[in-house]
Amino acid sequence: MTTQTGLPLFVLGQSADPHSEKGVDCPGELPPASDPGLVERARKAKEALGDRLFVLGHHYQRDEVIQFADVTGDSFKLAQQAAARPEAEFIVFCGVHFMAESADILTHDDQKVILPDMAAGCSMADMATFDQVEECWEALEDAGLADQVIPVTYMNSSADIKAFCGRNGGAVCTSSNARRALDWAFEQGEKVLFLPDQHLGRNTAVLEMGMSLDDCVVWNPHRPNGGLTQEQLERAKMILWRGHCSVHGRFTADSVDDVRARIPGVNVLVHPECRHDVVLKADYVGSTEYIIKKLEAAPAGSSWAVGTELNLVKRLAQRFPDKNVSFLDRTVCYCSTMNRIDLPHLVWALESLVLGEVVNQITVDEDTTQWAKVALDRMLALP
Numbered sequence: 271m272t273t274q275t276g277l278p279l280f281v282l283g284q285s286a287d288p289h290s291e292k293g294v295d296c297p298g299e300l301p302p303a304s305d306p307g308l309v310e311r312a313r314k315a316k317e318a319l320g321d322r323l324f325v326l327g328h329h330y331q332r333d334e335v336i337q338f339a340d341v342t343g344d345s346f347k348l349a350q351q352a353a354a355r356p357e358a359e360f361i362v363f364c365g366v367h368f369m370a371e372s373a374d375i376l377t378h379d380d381q382k383v384i385l386p387d388m389a390a391g392c393s394m395a396d397m398a399t400f401d402q403v404e405e406c407w408e409a410l411e412d413a414g415l416a417d418q419v420i421p422v423t424y425m426n427s428s429a430d431i432k433a434f435c436g437r438n439g440g441a442v443c444t445s446s447n448a449r450r451a452l453d454w455a456f457e458q459g460e461k462v463l464f465l466p467d468q469h470l471g472r473n474t475a476v477l478e479m480g481m482s483l484d485d486c487v488v489w490n491p492h493r494p495n496g497g498l499t500q501e502q503l504e505r506a507k508m509i510l511w512r513g514h515c516s517v518h519g520r521f522t523a524d525s526v527d528d529v530r531a532r533i534p535g536v537n538v539l540v541h542p543e544c545r546h547d548v549v550l551k552a553d554y555v556g557s558t559e560y561i562i563k564k565l566e567a568a569p570a571g572s573s574w575a576v577g578t579e580l581n582l583v584k585r586l587a588q589r590f591p592d593k594n595v596s597f598l599d600r601t602v603c604y605c606s607t608m609n610r611i612d613l614p615h616l617v618w619a620l621e622s623l624v625l626g627e628v629v630n631q632i633t634v635d636e637d638t639t640q641w642a643k644v645a646l647d648r649m650l651a652l653p
Contacts, residue, residue, distance in 0.1 A: 296387070296615070296618070297629065297630075298618055298622060298629060299618070300614045300615065300618050301614050301617055301618060302614065303612065303613070303614050305614075308613045308614065308617050309334075309337075309613070311617050311621065312338055312613065312616055312617045312620060313338075315617065315620035315621045315623070315624050316338060316620060318624050319360065319620065319623055319624060321357060321358065322358065322359040322360055323358060323359070323360045323362065323620070323623065324340055324341075324351075324352065324355045324358035324360070324361050324362070325338055325339050325340050325341075325362045325364065326339060326340070326341055326342075326343075326348040326351065326352060326361065326362070326363045326364060326365065326373070327339025327341070327342045327348075327364045327365075328342070328343070328344070328345060328348060328364060328365035328366075328369065328608065329342060329343065329344060329558050329562075329579070329581075329582045329585075330365075330579040330581050330582055330605050330608045331364050331365070331581060331608060331611060332581060332609060332611070332612060332613075333581070333584075333585065334612065334613045335364050335611055335612065335613060335616055336364070336585075338364075338616065339364060343559070344444070344445075344557065344558045344559060345365060345368070345369040345372065345425050345426065345444075346372065346425050346444050347559070348363070348365065348369065348373065349369065349372040349373045349375075349376050350376065352373040352376065352377050352381075352383070353373075353376040353377050356377075356378055356381070358381060359380070359381060359382065360381075360382050360384060360623055360628070361373055361377060361381055361382065361383045361384065362384045362386065362616070362619055362620065362623075363383055363384065363385055363632070364386065364611045364616065365385075365390070365608065365611070366385075366390045366391055366392045366395075366607055366608055367385060367388070367390060367391045367392065367395070367428075367632070368391075368392055368395045368425075368426060368427060368428055368429070370383050370384075370385040370632040371428065371429040371632055371634050372425070372429070372432075372646075373632075374429075374632050374633060374634045374639075375429060375432075375634055375639050375642050375643055375646070376643075376646070382628055382631050383631065383632045383633075384619055384623070384628065384629065384630050384631055384632070385611075385630050385632050386611050386615040386616050386618070386619040386630065387610045387611050387612075387615045387630070388630050389607070389610050390607050390608065390610040390611050391607050392426055392607060393515075393516045393607065394424075394426050394427075394466055394467055394513050394514060394515045394516070394543075395426050395427050395428050395431075395466065396428075397466050397491075397511070397512070397513035397514070398423075398427060398428075398431055398465050398466035398491070398511050398513055399428075399430075399491075400428070400430040400431065400434065402491040403421075403431060403434055403465065403491075403511075404434070405491070406463070406489055406491065406496060406511075407421075407434075407438065407463075409495050409496065410463070410503070410509075413500055413503055413504075415461065415503055415504065417459075418459050418460040418461050419459055419460075419461045419462065419463050419509065420439055420440050420441075420455040420456075420458045420459040420461070420462050420463070421434065421435045421438050421439075421440035421462075421463045421465065422435065422440050422441055422442070422443055422451055422452065422455050422462055422463070422464050422465070423435045423440070423441075423442055423443070423464075423465040423466065423645070424442075424443060424444075424445075424448075424464075424465065424466060424467050424470055424471075425442055425443065425444045425445075426466070426467065426515075427442075427465055427466050429634045429638050429639070429642050430638060431465055431466070432641075432642035432645045432646065433637070433638045433639075433640075433641035433642040433645070434641075435465075435645040436640075436641035436642055436643070436644035436645035436646075436648075437641045437644075439458060439459075440455070440463075440645060440648075441454065441455065441645050441646075441648035441649045441652075442642075442645045442646050442648070442649045443649060444557065444649075445470060445541065445542050445543065445556075445557035445558070446556075446557040446559065446560065447649065447652060448470055448471075448474040448478075448542070449474055449478045449479065450652045450653065451649060451652060452464075452474055452475065452479060453479075454648075454652055456507075460507075461506060461507055461508070461509060462507070462508055462509065463489070463509045463511070464508055464509065464510050464511060465511045465513070466511045466513035467511070467513050467514060467515060467543055468488055468510040468511060468512060468513060468514060469514055469515070469518070469519070469542070469543050469544060469545055469546065469549075470542050470543050471486070471508055471510045471511075472486050472508070472510055472546050473542045473544075473546060473549050473555070474542065475507070475508045476546070477549065477550075477555070481507060481508065483546075484505075485506060485507040485508055486506065486507070486508040486510055487502050487503070487505075487506040487508070487509055487510065488510045488511075488512050489509050489510065489511055489512060490512045491511070491512065492512075496509075514543070515543040516605070516606075517543075517578070517579050517603055517604075517605050518540075518541050518543035518544045518545075518577065518578065519543070519544070519545060520599065520601065520603050521540065521544050521545065521548050521577045521598055521599055522545070522547075522548060522599075523545075523547045523548055523550075523551055525548070525577070525598050525599045525600075526538050526548060526551040526552065526575075526598070527551070528600070529575040529596070529598055533573050533575065533594070533596070534573075535572075535573055536573040536574065536575050536594075536596075537553045537554065537568075537572065537573065537574045537575070538551065538552040538553045538554070538574075538575050538577070538598065539552065539553065539554045539555075539556075539561055539564055539565075539574055539575070539576050539577065540552040540554070540555055540576070540577030540578070540598065541555070541556070541557065541558065541561065541577060541578045542555050542556065542557070544577050548577065552577070558578065558582065561576060561578060561582075561586075562586065565586055565589075565590055565593065565595065566590075568590070568593055569593075570592040570593060571592065571593070571594075572593055572594070573593070573594040573596075574593060574594065574595050574596070575596050575597070575598045576595060576596070576597065576598060577598035577599075579603070579604065579605050579608070580597055580602060580603050580604050581604060581605075581608075581609075583595065583596075583597045584597075
């Protein structure tokens with residue numbers, strides 16, 4: 271069965287697409303999740319590997335995994351930390367695929383980056399494929415606009431997309447430096463193609479740079495010419511890719527109204543990947559590191575409703591028991607792909623390394639690495 275676009279449509283439980291579901295099958299024997307010795311097995315394997323091993327844990331990871339991380343942080347901080355440990359032979363990245371790619375790009379050739387579960391992807395990153403972005407760029411060339419456009423991609427994108435930006439005069443950004451990256455981009459050209467998160471691009475352009483919503487258009491890769499007219503493209507300053515975070519995109523303006531009604535005096539603190547109407551209603555907006563620092567500095571007894579991934583919010587509530595920290599929405603909202611890294615997969619990866627078997631190594635080819643690094647270096651050179 272196929273859709274109108276020719277893509278395969280699978281009935282749940284009947285067949286699968288190996289191209290979109292790469293790594294779903296683990297190439298080894300996973301220990302059962304019920305094994306009471308998993309924590310001790312992970313500890314022993316980590317101890318046996320010693321300084322040869324460096325474990326990175328993203329903020330959104332489960333507690334059972336994060337306890338074994340040598341460093342915790344957001345995606346770019348972790349990739350930088352990996353690059354700063356040249357003595358570590360194995361970098362085990364407890365995060366998602368694009369993060370492990372960034373670590374491979376920034377580390378030395380003799381270091382091996384391992385993702386415990388190859389199915390730990392990112393739905394946002396997958397919303398912008400290389401072929402789709404190439405088609406968009408060709409359409410901009412046909413419209414006579416490509417020489418005015420600077421591509422900027424969010425860190426939450428594949429190595430291919432980072433390399434595309436590097437080859438075409440663009441850069442990478444994080445949620446912390448998106449404003450600086452866009453300021454730089456508008457010094458280079460008249461328009462920006464912002465990939466792949468439309469919400470971060472829109473929120474930064476409108477709320478931090480003074481643009482209007484009319485300055486922003488959304489490129490839909492599933493429609494001819496992105497669903498946009500020549501006039502819309504010519505008028506736009508920000509061409510936003512039609513992508514979003516499946517976690518942050520779930521929060522709504524009603525979520526903010528509801529939590530304010532339930533918790534008097536609550537401070538609403540959200541990530542800029544949230545929708546524009548949610549960000550407008552929030553009290554504070556910032557990156558994951560900003561959220562953590564905001565709660566660190568908050569006075570005892572204050573109340574906070576946090577709009578980001580639930581594993582992190584729960585961990586922050588435990589870390590700051592003198593503050594009332596709650597999840598912004600009533601609905602539980604874990605990052606399903608981030609949660610694929612569990613203790614059985616971590617134990618399997620570590621014990622395999624102890625036995626001399628490198629599993630689930632993430633490698634980025636030389637050409638992609640070169641151009642992705644160009645885009646990353648442009649970001650690092652921002653004031």
